[in-house]
Amino acid sequence: MVQIHTLAIDPPLLNASCMWASELSQLRELYNSPFTGAVTTRTAILDGYKENESNQFVFSADKLTTLNSFGYSPHPLSQYIEWVFTVLTSSEAAPTRAAPKPIIMSVTASNPIDLAQVITDVQSLRERLRTASFPSPIVDPATLVAIELNTSCPNIPSAPPPSYHLPSLRPLLAVLASAAHADPSFTIGLKLPPYPDVTRAKDVLDCLAEYTSSGSRSPFAFLTCTNTLGGSVLFSDQVDGGVGAHGTPAFALPPALGGLGGVQLHPLALGTVLSFSRALAAHADPALRAIKIIGVGGVTDRAAAKRMRAAGASAVACATLLGKEGVRAFEILSEPAEEKA
Secondary structure: OEEEOOEEEOOOEEEOOOHHHOOHHHHHHHHHOOOOOOEEOOOEOOOOOOOOOOOOEEEOOOOOEEEEOOOOOOOOHHHHHHHHHHHHHOOOOOOOOOOOOOEEEEEOOOOHHHHHHHHHHHHHHHHHHHOOOOOOOOOOHHHHEEEEEEOOOOOOOOOOOHHHOHHHHHHHHHHHHHHHHHOOOOOEEEEEOOOOOOOHHHHHHHHHHOOOOOOOOOOOOEEEEOOOEEEEOOEHHHHOOOOOHHHOOOEOOOOOOEEEEEOOOHHHHHHHHHHHHHHHHHOOOHHHHOOEEEEOOOOOOHHHHHHHHHHOOOEEEEOHHHHHHOOHHHHHHOOOHHHHO
């Protein structure tokens, strides 16, 4: 089990925010798997993201790498709020567990005003849970819901990931910090992009330290490392053996560029996790040293999950393997009972 502020993630396996966590049926299946310790929703914005035919994904020929041009979920935040409430309070939820498992709501906003509304709406859900009935006992049902601010989606036109530009990130962090200080039971994390420049880890952490009051915990309980790598291209002959006219390979996605995930991202994801793990351990602020890492990126087998933990991740998440195998992915990643002992 891994404890991330109020979240008890047992086992320390979960899905990353992705297109395979978009619908209620998918969230139910993830939640009811005995091999997941938590569930993360697809990233939601207040009014839903307008998708079109250019938003697609492809698998590599070996099904272990993905490229996608998706933005955020087309479903609005209000829909995920209702779905999360339904999943958590269902009498059929996770029947093999003694207590409910947490759900991390992946959210984002382009400005502080919208993000403040997101926080208000999620907090209303958490208050609603406090008066709800649950199939399994829980001391404070509100602690079953956390948020992860997606600061790193590479596929939003004219909106570069704010985690690559800290002046753009700071106004959003201020909103999150205010919410965490007002409600100490609120668990908040950030989803970060890959950082090829390892010195950026200290820059990001120094930025987060600006929002820690003297002697208090950090408002940011966890960092999810990493999102997909933007600006990536796969050609059709890399995904299905097809070629374009006159034998010229065609782009695998309509917009050509997209976010790369799976095994081709794995070394960079490991490097980002290791860089943040080392920077957290060495940081002068003890509040920052308490931040946990959820490792994501190319976790397609048990060995990759072990590498993530060796690099410093407290919990491990996957997306590409989930897309390939369904929820069986978490059974594949789980350690046998004899290895846990």
